[in-house]
Amino acid sequence: MSDQPSAKPSPVFPRRVAPLRALIITMAVMCYLACLAIGALVLINRATQSWTQGLAREITVEVRPLSDAKLDDEVKKALSLLEATKGVLSTEALPLEDSARLLEPWLGKVEVDDLPLPRLIRVSIDEANPPDYEALATSLTTQVKGASLDTHQRWQNEFIRLGNSLTLLTALVLGLISLATILLVTAAARGVIEANRSIVDVLELIGAEPHFIARQNDRQFLSSGLTSGFAGLILGLLTFSALGVFGGAADEAMAAAGRSLFFAPQARWQLVAGLLSVPVAATLIALLVSRITLMRILGKDL
Known part of the structure; x- marks a missing residue:
């Protein structure tokens, strides 16, 4: 072998x-x-x-300026109404400068006094127990002049x-x-x-x-x-x-x-x-x- x-x-x-x-x-x-x-x-x-998820955690309230209402007063009314709503965790009223920056891609840099810009309110909500959006939208429309609710659902x-x-x-x-x-x-x-x-x-x-x-x-x-x-x-x-x-x-x-x-x-x-x-x-x-x-x-x- x-x-x-x-x-x-x-x-x-x-x-x-x-x-x-x-x-x-x-x-x-x-x-x-x-x-x-x-x-x-x-x-x-x-x-x-x-x-x-980011959109689901927040909603936005827009308060438009009207001739028969003072914008700052209406914003305060909206904040009080939102803070008393069940399911709302926090609120923040954004300054007019933020609204102006949102328009810059289309209009360029604008001054806050040049246009009737709305005030935006950022609202953080409890995802586990969200508020009744339909009732909240109705309350805002009836109690706050120029207010509208955006739940971001479309986005x-x-x-x-x-x-x-x-x-x-x-x-x-x-x-x-x-x-x-x-x-x-x-x-x-x-x-x-x-x-x-x-x-x-x-x-x-x-x-x-x-x-x-x-x-x-x-x-x-x-x-x-x-x-x-x-x-x-x-x-x-x-x-x-x-x-x-x-x-x-x-x-x-x-x-x-x-x-x-x-x-x-x-x-x-x-x-x-x-x-x-x-x-x-x-x-x-x-x-x-x-x-x-x-x-x-x-x-x-x-």
Whole structure:
């Protein structure tokens, strides 16, 4: 008996095949796009939740200036009425300068004396026991001249609708990326067979089963899926890190979005779970689709 260790058998097909090299590059790009889509999805869900919760915690009372009433007196009446309302935690009458700043995007910088600006009252409410908005609106209208109540319900519905639409769009993008990846793996599997047609013919002549022939490529496609998936994952993490660190130079909102993905605990765990699913999905797609394609080409289904 020989003392030399047995040599590891070489693979039937060459390890470096042109279709697989192209597959790794294109799948890495697809995985990178999938990571970006997942990050955008997490960010959209977080932003929508933050906006709707912020709107749900506050309501706004607007007191418009009228010719037959003194604005400051009507504001005091509104504050007294709000403070006596069950479910109201705190009130704050904003100065006219704040109302003027809200108009700057449309009118530019304006002086408070140039326009009949309304006074705004910020009202914090108890989310567990909110006030009766209909009764409160009626009381304000009847007891305070020029007063109106804004519960922000319309804006909440708009934000929820926008978030749902963007979530659906992101899911559609992920679906298209998955479909493109499946087509890429299918084409690569066909390319491997065509590039090694002579080897396949010899194996069939000596009686090799289709399962054996297809199984020779499992390791290569498994390696291709893992390599592509983790390459896309690393590129995605670098992109989100750059967005949080350098995004402020172009847009502070983009920088804040990038930072929120990493420093908000809930968003961070959602992002990690979503990104880790990319290499797993890429590996499964590469392995399963290549096996099914090869078996069909060899004339026998799984």
